Amino acid sequence: MNEFRAKYPLAVLEHLLAVYGWNGAVFYDIGCAFNMIARNSALGPMIHALNLCLMVGAFHSHAHNCKCQLDWHLLYVHGTSHTEGEGCEHIFLASNMLAQNTRHSSKFHRQQAIKQHFAFWNADKYAALGNFLWNHYSSARSAIHTLTAKLDILKLQFQLTDADFERFHEQECSYLTNFKALPVQDQVLIKYIHALDELVDKKQVPCFYYLHHLTSF
Incomplete structure (x- = not known):
């Protein structure tokens, strides 16, 4: 991301810091x-003072490397x-149907449909906010109770x-940070698999030509 494009997320970030x-x-995503x-921008001191934590959402994280x-x-x-961490994706999913419904609309009717969609969407979410909070609170309490018991069994x-667990995480981070090349044994195994693939390919070539000549008669 260059400095010119970074000004947009930085502006959003400044607003979030001021509000929350x-x-x-x-x-x-990145x-x-x-x-x-x-942290190197003018917002750096504010980010540090307010203890802001940046993360990558679960959906997009799997496009990043292990480290x-x-x-x-x-x-x-x-x-x-x-x-x-993928709240925007939920909103995009809810608004996907707007694309086909407004594809051939005029600019005015397209903007009108988008505005009405999000107005109703916001009203529906606000009306269901109580149930949303209660369901998630109940789910969290249940998960804490159930998973804590299972974790205690595994720990024992x-x-x-x-x-x-903290040490395992640190060890994995350290291993990936210092990882420069595959172990020799793994390199040998990879070369062996490649050799087998080449052998199979070479054995298939005469067979292919043989079948080709048979079908040409």
């Missing part, structure tokens, strides 16, 4: 790269709970502590 303040979290841009996921995936960030079975 302390201990905020922002999910961004939050890993944008984090450095934001990036360990650093920026919300699975490894405390306080993210059950959120997947494998003689693990909470510190071990």
Whole structure:
């Protein structure tokens, strides 16, 4: 992302910081790269003072490499709970039908349809907000109760502590950071598979020509 394009997400970020303040979290498709841009910008001191945390949503994280996921995936960030960080995608999904309905509309009617859609969408979401909060609260309590019990069983079975999970994460990060080349054994196995593929290809060539000549008669 160049400096010219970065001004748009930076403007959005400044507004979010002004509205929500302390201990905020922002999910961004390229939050890993944008984090450095934001902290080196004029917003850097505000981001640091308000303890803003940038992350990559669960859907887009899988397009990033393993090391990036360990650093920026919300699975490894405390306080993210059950959120997947893809709120915009839910909105896009709800508005997809507008495309085919307004494809041949005039500019006025297209904008009118979009405005009406989001007005009704917002009203529906606001009306269901109480149930939304209660259902998610109940789900979170149930998950904490169930998963904590299962985790305690696994910790007892494998003689693990909470510190071990943190250590496993640090070890994986360290391994990927220092990873330069595949182990020799893995390189040999890969070359062996490639050799087998080449052998199969070469064995298939005469067969192909033989079938070709047979069908040409």
